[in-house]
Amino acid sequence: MIKAGFIxxxxxxxxxxxxxxxxxxxxxxxxxxxxxTMLKIAKKYLNVQTYTDYEKMLDECQLDCVIIxxxxxxxxxxxxxxLQRGLHIFVEKPLAMTVLDGQSVIAELGxxxxxxxxxxxxxxxxxxxxxxxxxxxxxIGNVVNFSSEMYGAxxxxxxxxxxxxxKKAGGGCMFEFASHCxxxxxxxxxxxxxxxxxxxxxxxxxxxxxxxxxxxxxxxGLSGSISVNWSDETFRKPVNIIKIFGTHGxxxxxxxxxxxxxxxxxxxxxxxxxxxTRYITDFARSVRFYVRGNEFTRQxxxxxxxxxxxxxxxxxxxxxGLKTDILMEEITKDAAMQAGRAIMASGGVAxxxxxxxxxxxxxxxxxxxxxxxx
Numbered sequence: 001m002i003k004a005g006f007i008x009x010x011x012x013x014x015x016x017x018x019x020x021x022x023x024x025x026x027x028x029x030x031x032x033x034x035x036x037t038m039l040k041i042a043k044k045y046l047n048v049q050t051y052t053d054y055e056k057m058l059d060e061c062q063l064d065c066v067i068i069x070x071x072x073x074x075x076x077x078x079x080x081x082x083l084q085r086g087l088h089i090f091v092e093k094p095l096a097m098t099v100l101d102g103q104s105v106i107a108e109l110g111x112x113x114x115x116x117x118x119x120x121x122x123x124x125x126x127x128x129x130x131x132x133x134x135x136x137x138x139x140i141g142n143v144v145n146f147s148s149e150m151y152g153a154x155x156x157x158x159x160x161x162x163x164x165x166x167k168k169a170g171g172g173c174m175f176e177f178a179s180h181c182x183x184x185x186x187x188x189x190x191x192x193x194x195x196x197x198x199x200x201x202x203x204x205x206x207x208x209x210x211x212x213x214x215x216x217x218x219x220x221g222l223s224g225s226i227s228v229n230w231s232d233e234t235f236r237k238p239v240n241i242i243k244i245f246g247t248h249g250x251x252x253x254x255x256x257x258x259x260x261x262x263x264x265x266x267x268x269x270x271x272x273x274x275x276x277t278r279y280i281t282d283f284a285r286s287v288r289f290y291v292r293g294n295e296f297t298r299q300x301x302x303x304x305x306x307x308x309x310x311x312x313x314x315x316x317x318x319x320x321g322l323k324t325d326i327l328m329e330e331i332t333k334d335a336a337m338q339a340g341r342a343i344m345a346s347g348g349v350a351x352x353x354x355x356x357x358x359x360x361x362x363x364x365x366x367x368x369x370x371x372x373x374x
Contacts, residue, residue, distance in 0.1 A: 008069035072170025076101035095321035118321030141248030146224035152238035172208030192216035
């Protein structure tokens with residue numbers, strides 16, 4: 001049996017626990033969290049040891065793997081400690097809060113034969129897995145352009161008290177939403193060579209961004225864009241949409257279905273000229289336990305398969321997660337540069353280093369009359 005410990009027992013921690021707790025090859029041994037209430041419930045109903053200190057849990061429990069579902073700012077520290085103890089790791093996204101931290105984790109991993117996986121669940125959604133296979137077969141020819149979008153109604157008012165408003169802890173649309181959108185691009189097309197025209201925009205939040213957009217450029221001639229908004233109340237649940245244009249056709253997909261337009265028929269896959277629609281129920285394989293979506297179980301079963309040697313190369317390993325971390329950092333830097341250019345172009349006083357224009361008596365008088373008779 002693979003003995004598992006869970007560090008972080010919030011929504012995602014509980015999701016991962018519920019999936020692995022009934023896996024025939026896994027024994028859930030211990031849970032670590034800062035919430036006394038959650039630990040009390042876990043101890044009473046789940047038959048596990050509970051801890052508030054993860055290092056104490058690692059000292060006292062003979063574990064084979066850990067599932068880390070803590071805020072992003074703690075990931076690097078916890079992972080390095082777990083790697084030093086020879087534990088397989090599944091960590092929720094992002095890999096780390098900075099590229100430097102992510103690189104230090106991978107350096108710590110080194111040549112250790114340990115399974116390492118980041119929780120980018122879109123890589124295990126069967127629609128997106130099918131799209132990757134269609135692209136590998138060049139079904140729509142040479143891919144020229146794409147768009148990767150994600151929308152949801154997660155933040156509809158400013159909230160300074162929750163973790164989502166704390167950038168250092170992994171809050172903000174970039175880490176929470178855009179990371180999934182960006183990783184889907186990396187999964188399907190690999191990391192772009194550069195980013196341009198990036199924007200981080202606040203809608204309701206005062207401390208973090210609510211909207212992320214950017215253009216991805218590849219030296220091989222491919223270009224694409226991402227558009228992410230977690231403050232769109234027209235979406236009841238988070239939605240991922242990918243649109244791909246190729247020389248022989250076009251694909252539009254979300255988590256539940258895809259449409260493919262082909263100039264010519266494809267008898268091998270049963271596609272006719274023009275538009276063809278396929279739903280996930282047409283080709284999905286059932287999973288042993290359903291929580292939130294088949295992909296959540298599939299990614300953890302894949303993690304276990306890697307530990308038991310049935311899979312040799314993890315498609316969601318730390319090095320893949322680092323590519324997304326690098327892109328998020330590049331987008332953030334590019335957005336800051338774009339914002340600076342916008343200030344300069346508008347003649348911003350602060351950017352140009354000029355002193356504010358002194359208003360004459362007549363200008364002040366004119367404006368005061370405007371207000372009086374408005």
